[in-house]
Amino acid sequence: MTIERPYTEALERLKSMGLRPTRQRMALARILFEAGDRHITAEQLHTEAQTANVRVSLATIYNTLHQFTEVGLLNEVVVEPGRSYFDTNVSNHYHFYNEDSGELVDIGEASIHVDELPEPPDGTDVRRVDVIIRVRSAV
Amino acid sequence: MTIERPYTEALERLKSMGLRPTRQRMALARILFEAGDRHITAEQLHTEAQTANVRVSLATIYNTLHQFTEVGLLNEVVVEPGRSYFDTNVSNHYHFYNEDSGELVDIGEASIHVDELPEPPDGTDVRRVDVIIRVRSAV
DNA sequence: TCTTAGTTTGGAATCATTCTAAGCTGTTGA
DNA sequence: TCAACAGCTTAGAATGATTCCAAACTAAGA
Numbered sequence: 001m002t003i004e005r006p007y008t009e010a011l012e013r014l015k016s017m018g019l020r021p022t023r024q025r026m027a028l029a030r031i032l033f034e035a036g037d038r039h040i041t042a043e044q045l046h047t048e049a050q051t052a053n054v055r056v057s058l059a060t061i062y063n064t065l066h067q068f069t070e071v072g073l074l075n076e077v078v079v080e081p082g083r084s085y086f087d088t089n090v091s092n093h094y095h096f097y098n099e100d101s102g103e104l105v106d107i108g109e110a111s112i113h114v115d116e117l118p119e120p121p122d123g124t125d126v127r128r129v130d131v132i133i134r135v136r137s138a139v
Numbered sequence: 140m141t142i143e144r145p146y147t148e149a150l151e152r153l154k155s156m157g158l159r160p161t162r163q164r165m166a167l168a169r170i171l172f173e174a175g176d177r178h179i180t181a182e183q184l185h186t187e188a189q190t191a192n193v194r195v196s197l198a199t200i201y202n203t204l205h206q207f208t209e210v211g212l213l214n215e216v217v218v219e220p221g222r223s224y225f226d227t228n229v230s231n232h233y234h235f236y237n238e239d240s241g242e243l244v245d246i247g248e249a250s251i252h253v254d255e256l257p258e259p260p261d262g263t264d265v266r267r268v269d270v271i272i273r274v275r276s277a278v
Numbered sequence: 279t280c281t282t283a284g285t286t287t288g289g290a291a292t293c294a295t296t297c298t299a300a301g302c303t304g305t306t307g308a
Numbered sequence: 309t310c311a312a313c314a315g316c317t318t319a320g321a322a323t324g325a326t327t328c329c330a331a332a333c334t335a336a337g338a
Contacts, residue, residue, distance in 0.1 A: 020304055022316065042294080057318050062295065081325075082294055084220040096260060105260060113254040117272065118246055121235060124274035131270050133256065135263035159335060161285065181325080196287050201326065220294075221325055284335080291328065302317070308310090 007033045010073055017071040027054040028064050032074070037089040039077070039104045045086075077104065079132065094131035101137070145172040145227075149212055156210040166193040167203050171213070176228040178216070178243045184225075216243065218271065233270035240276070 010029040011021055019025065031048055032040070040048075042061050049056045065086050068074045075087040079097045085104055094112055096105040112131065120126050149168040150160050158164065170187055171179070179187075181200050188195045204225050207213040214226040218236045224243055233251055235244040251270065259265050 018315095020315065022304075024317070058294095059296080059319080060317055063317080078217055078220055081217055081223040082221055084294095096263075098260070098263060099266065107257055111255065111257040113252070114270065115252040115254065116250065118250040120272065120274045121237070121244060123277050124235075124237060125277045126272055127238065127275050128273045129270070130273065131253065131268070133259065133265055134267045134269065135259045136266050138262050138264045157284095159284065161335075163286070197325095198288080198327080199286055202286080223325095280338085282334105282336095284333105286333070287329105287331085289329090292326080294325095295323080297322070298318105298320090300318085302315105304313105304315080306310105306312090306314105 009033075010068075013071055013073060019067060019071070024054075024056045024060050025064055025067075027052070028056065028061070029068075029073075032068070032086075032088055037087075037106065039085040039087050041083070041085055077130070077132075079104065094133070096133050096135055099134055099136050107131075107133070148172075149207075152210055152212055158206060158210070163193075163195045163199050164203055164206075166191070167195065167200070168207075168212075171207070171225075171227055176226075176245065178224040178226050180222070180224055214267075216269070216271075218243065233272070235272050235274055238273055238275050246270075246272070 007030055010033050011026070014021055014025060014029070027049065028045065031045065031052060031054075032038070042058070042065055045065070046056070046058050046061050049061070065074065065076075069076050069086065072090060073088075075090050077085045077087050077095060079085065079102075083102070087104075087106075089106060092109045094107040094109070096107060097103070098105075114129060114131060117126070117129070146169055149172050150165070153160055153164060153168070167184065167188065170184065170191060170193075171177070181197070181204055184204070185195070185197050185200045188200070204213065204215075208215050208225065211229060212227075214229050216224045216226050216234060218224065218241075222241070226243075226245075228245060231248045233246040233248070235246060236242070237244075253268060253270060256265070256268070
């Protein structure tokens with residue numbers, strides 16, 4: 001199972017996609033996948049890396065996040081213009097987004113049903129279905 | 140019905156929200172609501188305004204789009220970091236987004252079902268449910 | 279008409295992200 | 309083991325959308 005050894009799994013996945021397991025990518029994979037499911041921004045990851053004494057440039061953070069997303073290790077969740085999260089949970093699931101706090105919370109696939117998906121426009125294939133339930137702190 | 144006179148309706152709505160019907164807001168409302176349902180970016184609206192010989196600054200375009208969104212005349216659809224559309228169709232509906240072309244297409248409420256919405260986190264109210272089906276041009 | 283609170287504006291500022299060109303490093307094959 | 313090169317990383321500049329700012333303008337009521 002993927003869940004058992006997410007970090008080792010990540011390395012395997014990198015290699016099989018022809019991505020070299022460099023010091024930076026290994027360190028970032030460790031930060032991203034060793035703590036279970038999480039939602040993180042590029043800026044946050046950069047800060048965490050520095051805290052962990054891993055020297056990585058912001059450019060590399062962005063490169064890595066996008067490469068990981070391409071090979072299916074991460075999911076990008078866009079919630080606001082100029083604010084996107086990377087989700088280490090790549091299973092089929094949805095999100096609550098709190099517009100006041102910026103907090104993003106997973107919704108298990110089981111607790112929501114999206115039925116009768118319409119046919120995509122001609123000449124296109126469905127890549128993903130995003131469901132974001134936008135909430136605000138109650139008054 | 141709203142649909143019959145969207146422009147007049149918009150003016151009424153503005154007034155009732157305490158927003159003055161200024162030259163700029165009226166002109167932008169006309170551009171936005173007289174052509175039926177549409178998806179438009181700030182930049183596009185600015186260009187259209189200029190083409191129509193309406194002198195409006197970009198700052199005002201942004202102010203106006205956000206004010207209109209707040210009073211419920213527009214819906215903001217965030218599809219990519221740094222790219223958001225404003226939708227003049229504020230009825231309950233969803234979207235196809237073509238990641239290759241940037242095209243956004245409406246999906247009528249009738250042709251998709253989102254059931255069994257889970258309870259929102261404590262202390263929050265649901266504001267909106269966004270469903271974006273991301274597609275790519277088939278190979 | 280006068281007053282003033284609400285609006286608009288150009289331009290500067292901001293912010294996340296991407297680009298660039300140069301230097302570094304895994305990996306492969308001899 | 310090591311040379312050679314494709315792939316990586318990097319600092320800093322560039323970009324692009326959006327927001328901010330302080331000054332000038334204007335709608336609306338007295």
